[in-house]
Amino acid sequence: MRQRAKMLERDAAPSSPDDAQLHEADFSEQIVGLLKKMGVKKLADLARLSKGDLWAQSQLGKTDVLRILRVCREHGVTLRDG
Helix, strand or coil: HHHHHHHHHHHHHHCCCCCCCCCCCCCCCCHHHHHHHCCCCCCHHHHHHHHHHHCCCCCHHHHHHHHHHHHHHHHCCCCCCC
């Protein structure tokens, strides 16, 4: 039981945002395309953006922005405005 718990914990550990690509975050093609237009190529690049930058994008809906924020949290990426 303990071995299984350790294995699950290891598998659930977030990867380093420095080398994680956008497609690894399971974003839709629309989100990936828009983020690439904003200069984001890796998850770590999201740190250059603020929440306001994301909310200002009219092509992103509320669900899209919340998904991006959740992925940032999961991968340890802190947005510019904290």
